[in-house]
Amino acid sequence: MEPVIYINNLDHYFGKGALRKQVLFDINLEINIGEIVIMTGPSGSGKTTLLTMCGGLRSAQSGSLKVLGTELCGASAKQLTISRRHHGYIFQAHNLHESLTALQNVKMGLELHPDISVAEMNQRSIEMLELVGLGDRVNYLPENLSGGQKQRVAIARALVSQPKILLADEPTAALDKQSGRDVVDLMHKLAKEQDCTILLVTHDNRILDVADRIIYMEDGRLAKAPDLQKVS
Ligand SMILES: Nc1ncnc2c1ncn2[C@@H]1O[C@H](COP(=O)(O)OP(=O)(O)OP(=O)(O)O)[C@@H](O)[C@H]1O
Incomplete structure (x- = not known):
């Protein structure tokens, strides 16, 4: 079955001319239907940038980013709007x-x-x-x-x-331990019932156990999580 999110050789830059700065480097990632993937890593490593690109909130410029089979790299504003209909978003400050x-x-x-x-x-x-x-x-x-x-x-x-995809950016950051746990358990339960794929960015170690898979971002690259490196 085709992955829900397919990312191949994705780069991303902010700014223009002398201020142009690369923030994502050669990202390769596949996320399958119903999977709960947690993305973690240091502040400024590019997690939110990648999440917003997957959500069609920011356009992709270089490489390939397919969401539900649609190529978003180079997509028009209209195509991005259509793509957003398939997503749900949860942000740190509930908005x-x-x-x-x-x-x-x-x-x-x-x-x-x-x-x-x-x-x-x-x-x-x-x-x-x-x-x-x-x-x-x-x-x-x-x-x-x-x-x-x-x-x-x-x-x-x-x-x-x-939605087929739920994108969450630090959904528990503003919550106490128990509320954070309740919120994540609820997301997990509802998403599993609806066969919804979740990509969740967090610094909150207390909720990592909800993930089917944890990915780690460092300096704009997907890297091995530090604890895994210690083991190998
Ligand atoms: N709109 C923007 N214009 C220019 N640079 C940006 C913009 N948004 C983010 N950046 C830069 O891109 C890099 C990645 O930022 P991003 O917010 O994706 O990181 P993050 O891993 O989500 O960080 P945090 O965990 O603090 O939210 C940072 O260096 C940031 O300063």
């Missing part, structure tokens, strides 16, 4: 709209899907909030929710459209 209720925030996860009626959007969003244990908080504003609850709303928003 909820403070003036919108939990339900309204989750419904935004269906915004790119004009084929779904308003009634169905409501129903699916409420069901999703129930699944993340917030059925009694649908009309709450983010300011009245705890950090863990806000992140659960973000998970509901990311998964309400049943």
Whole structure:
């Protein structure tokens, strides 16, 4: 079966002219359907850059980056927008709209899907909030929710459209130990139920056990994780 994410000889540069700086070097990676891959590594090593490229949030310039069979390297803005419909995103700071209720925030996860009626959007969003244990908080504003609850709303928003790929950048960074664990377990459970592939960037060693595979980024290159090097 074709990998969900296929990356071959991918390089990436920021800036132009004298300020041009290479931040990704010859990345090669395949991620299969339903796999949970955690990407870790030092700050500034390029993890978020790679994640946003996989998500079609940043265009790829050199090499090959295929997501769900579509080549994103050199893709137009329109093609990237289409590609984004298949993804859910979760960020460190939940990124909820403070003036919108939990339900309204989750419904935004269906915004790119004009084929779904308003009634169905409501129903699916409420069901999703129930699944993340917030059925009694649908009309709450983010300011009245705890950090863990806000992140659960973000998970509901990311998964309400049943995306094929879930991209998460430091989803537990702002959470205490137990909330972080709960959030990751929930992502894991829901993604497995929906056969969703997860690529998750984290510095949080407490959640590494959720991964099927851990990859390590250093200075813009995929490298062997330090503990593996010690063993070999
Ligand atoms: N928009 C940008 N313009 C120029 N340089 C950038 C931009 N975004 C990131 N960089 C640089 O690219 C490199 C990789 O950054 P990136 O955010 O991908 O690293 P990271 O591994 O995710 O770091 P962290 O763990 O701190 O989030 C860094 O040197 C960073 O300064």
